[in-house]
Amino acid sequence: MLNKSIIEDILYAALSSGGDFAEVFIEDNFTTEISTVGGNIEKGMSGRDYGVGIRIFNGLNSIYAYTNDLSKDNLIKITKKASKAIKENPKNIIINFDKVVIPNLHEHKLAPSKIALSRKLELMERATSAAKSYDDIISQVTVNYLDQEQNVLVANTEGVFVEDKRVRTRMLINVAAEDLGQMETGYVGPGALMGLEFYDTIDIEEYGREAARIAKTMLYADYCPAGNMPVVVDNGFGGLMFHEACGHSLEATSVAKGVSVFANKMGEKIASEVVTLIDDGSMTNHWGSLGVDDEGNKTQRNVLIEKGILKGYLIDKLNGRRMNMKATGSGRRQSYRFSPTSRMTNTYIDNGESSKEEIIANTEYGLFAKYINAGSVNPATGDFNFSLSEAYLIKNGKIYKPVKGATLIGNGSKILKDVDMVGNNLKIGQGYCFSTSGAIFIGAGQPTIRVKSMTVGGREEA
Structure with missing residues (x-):
């Protein structure tokens, strides 16, 4: 990507x-990014981005520069x-590039750049038709297709000299259902750190039908009641709640500055x-993974x-x-235009001992959050809110009826303590x-979990 002697000269100059x-x-x-609406191509883009970022530390100070002029x-x-x-x-530092290059553990078989556009469009059409x-x-059915082949090289004055190839693909399917002047949407977005062989491991038509099912279910749902109640969050991307509510507050970006609710609480x-x-x-081969x-x-x-117990x-x-602690393989950035900082990769609540059926059966009344849509958090306080794209009331230990317009409001520190069942x-x-x-x-993931009490936002009092 760059001649090793040039990299060495850059580091000495730094x-x-x-x-x-x-x-x-x-x-x-x-x-490559492609969007279709109703099966018709709305837009398409394919491009290459190539550049270099240079970072220098002096104690706890840092400076970052980047360029796409590689002369x-x-x-x-x-x-x-x-x-x-x-x-x-100036310091007299010896640079050693002899570190072993780590092999790429996330193999791919079908590089996106080697696959014809017609194949990618055919996959999108299958999802649309289903x-x-x-x-x-x-x-309406909107499908957004993405693939990426990112090659990076990192070298530093501590002897690191390593390359990583990251091949990803994802398809985002958004479906609208409409009746009597009302409209609701359903959304799914399968993806992986894999090449186009990923689509041989899943049923893309089933994902299309799932997005449609969500839209139809929510179209005919009643509005969610508001109030404090137990909340059962289904497995999968429901883990976004802990990504937002707790994960950001465990990143050194906020912990090192003492602005996290979990700062100085190790152990x-x-x-x-x-x-x-x-x-x-x-x-x-997980979506958030890297070599x-x-x-x-x-x-x-x-x-x-x-x-x-807080372990790390x-x-x-x-x-x-700043923290006098070792890096944990958590330095991430969008591209060479960004200086890295601590970020999550694949964050999840680990398996517990209960089954999903047991958790629901042990909930007399509450909310079942099947799909979380989006959320935000203040790492300094841990306060968060999430909107739900599919939710149901639980009554007498059973799923009772679908509800729409539900939001979850709470605090990361409190929610961690209020989880009383894990699937x-x-x-x-x-x-x-x-x-x-x-x-x-x-x-972001988890098994099915129950929070014994949360504030649920809706249109009426429970």
Whole structure:
């Protein structure tokens, strides 16, 4: 991607004015995006993004520069400019590139760039047709297809010199159902850190029908009652609730600055004993996985909470300096235009001992949240809110009827302590996370869980 001698020159130039650490991040990224509405192509884009990011530390200070002009003269020029911003006495640091290159653990068979456009459109048409034919009330089907081949190289003055190839594909299916002037939508978005062989492992028509089913169900649903009640959250992307409500507050980005509700609580009981929270970027071929993170560290399984006890944080290199702790393979960025910081990968509540059926049967009255749509959190306070794309009332230990317009409102610290049942049907969904280092791919998951009391927003009092 860049000649090793040029990388070496950049790193020496980076330390020329007193920095004590320097890093080069090189990215060569190929992306294809296609959108269809009703089976007709709405837009299509295919492109390449190629650039270099250069980061320099001096103690707890850092500076980051990036460019898509990869000429040696320009790279050395901007590096020296950045280096002058971290002024101190120059250090005599020996650079060693002899570290073993980590093999790519997330293999792919069908590189998207080698697959004809007609094949990708055929997959989209199959999803569209399945959704359209589900019911006459289906008024519109929008399908967005994405694939990406991202090649990165990370080198730094501590001897890291590693490459990672990340091949991803995903299809987002959004279906609208309309009747008597009312409209509701359903959405699914399967994806993986795989090539086009991913679509041989799933039934894309079934996903199309599932999106249509959600839209139809919500169209004829009553409005959700408001109030405090037990909430059962189904397995899969329901884990987004813990990604938002707890995960962001466990990232060193906020912990190191002391603005997280979980700062300085290592070893303390912060959750119910049935809660074990894990972040694992090494899970084979999962949407949020990487071979190495964007600082060149091998990804790993990080136990954040174990049986209610806070065991760890997600730590990047710079915040690790601030916390005097090692990086955990959690340094991530959207592209070379962003400086990395601590971010989640695949974050999930681990399996418990109850079945989904037992959890529902033990809930006299409450809300069953089948699909969480979106949410937000304030890491400093842990306060969050989520909207639900599919939900049901539970009555007498059984699913009673669908309801729409439901929101979940609460606090991350409280919800962790209020989880009183955890299922044994772990599933991880796919999504995106937007934060200080840009938009990144994440997995979020859990088994079915029950929170003994949550504030549910709706249109009427329960």
